[in-house]
Amino acid sequence: MxxxxxxxxxxxxxxxxxxxxxxxxxxxxxxxxxxxxxxxxxxxxxxxxxxxxxxxxxxxxxxxxxxxxxxxxxxxxxxxxAAVRAGTPDRAVLRVDISSSNLETGALVLRRLREDRPEIEIRQREIGVPGGLVALRDGELDVLLGDAAAAPDDVAVEPLRQETVQVMLAADHPCAGRSTVSVAALADEVWLLPPDEVAPEWNQLVLRHCQQAGFRPRRYPGTTWGPAAAAELAAERRCVVPTNAWLTVPDGVVFRPLVDPEIRFPWSVMWAGEAGEPVEALLAAAQAMVHERGWSLPAAQPEDGDRSTQ
The missing domain is CATH 1.10.10.10 (Winged helix-like DNA-binding domain superfamily/Winged helix DNA-binding domain)
Structure with a gap:
């Protein structure tokens, strides 16, 4: 059974x-x-x-x-x-993965989409870029936001934002009083990173910049699920958390840009096949946020060749 x-x-x-x-x-x-x-x-x-x-x-x-x-x-x-209850099988539906609902970039795009196109039913998932690319190609997902370096040639890519990566620290951390924090200043800290199978592109980005600063970070031995758990570990001084901007800052922690070297995360919108009306609506909402917020755009992905080597 x-x-x-x-x-x-x-x-x-x-x-x-x-x-x-x-x-x-x-x-x-x-x-x-x-x-x-x-x-x-x-x-x-x-x-x-x-x-x-x-x-x-x-x-x-x-x-x-x-x-x-x-x-x-x-x-x-x-x-x-949901389809049965709605009674409208032709209702516009958008299945989207924005990496994490607490991160500013995707959350602001979806907020704008809801404001501009309230008739579109948004179904949000959080499976990460590797799983999201598979879901796009299998027809189980319509749109994926994240780093498009590993996107295959049959996945369309629209650059969205080049965002400075920050570090989440305990409010009483010695570096919390600085306006920016150098990567090297955190060489002796424990770093909280997601599992490699969930976000390899993020971990590679962080590890590469740590190595440029002269060290390989010690990784926190456990994993967390959701922003509250990560913020709790940071507030307890158990680790530091490299991250993108959040919509709201939890109590007990601060966010500071990482510099020397500065880490920049390239957000893109990805979809497979012809963009339907819901995908076009999300792209319009994304462009509206680019202009309103003054987001700097990452370089467009090449049309030919292996993106993973870029």
Whole structure:
């Protein structure tokens, strides 16, 4: 018998949080009920999905295989329910990945799109550039925002913004009082970076500039999900967090531009095939934000050749 959708939804929540207590809170479930649901799913599949001990929760190989497929199934289920409830199968829908909803660039573009075109139904995902490029080509995603260096030739690219990368520090960090922070000043710190499989383009950018400053950063050994968890680690002085600008600054942390060398992140809009009306609307919203905010544009991607070498 195939797993129930609710069991898959519970599994994804635990996989994203890697913490049963936080996942239970996110789902508004008792922790015991969540543990029981995961156990039922593991029994149905005949494989353990998590390694659990007193210190950590981690995915097993079977869990790693299930996670992307469970996400796709849940997305399809949600889209099916939304279409039935809307009763308008021809309603304009835009499936978009803006990297992270707390980052300023994508959030401002979507805000402008909602203001200009409220009739478009926006379905936002956060799967990262590697997974997003696959989803574009498989027809599961309409638009992807991020670094387009790895985009294949059959993915269209529109440069959006060249953004100075910042570092999130505890408000009482010795560098917090500076207007800018040199990369070398953080050589002895622990750096929080996303998993390589989720954001390799980001990690390569940061590591390359650290090496230019004469060191290889020590990476924080764990992972986080969402801005609140990253801000909490930074506020506790457990790590520093290279990041792009956020819409709001959490309590206990500050953001400072990284310099010497300055790190610039090239945002682009990516889509596959002919741009439909919802994609064109997002491109118009993006251009409006470029002009209103005075964003500097990254160099356009070459039409020929391997973008990954640029």
């Amino acid at each position: 195939p797993p129930e959708l609710r069991h898959l939804r519970h599994f994804v929540a635990v996989a994203e949080e890697l913490n049963f207590t936080r996942a239970a809170g996110k789902l508004f479930l008792a922790q015991q009920a969540l543990s029981s649901s995961i156990k039922q799913l593991e029994n149905e599949l005949g494989e353990p999905l998590f390694v659990r001990d007193t210190r950590r929760v981690a995915l097993t190989p079977a869990g790693e295989i299930l996670l992307p497929r469970a996400r796709r199934l849940l997305t399809m289920a949600d889209e099916t329910v």
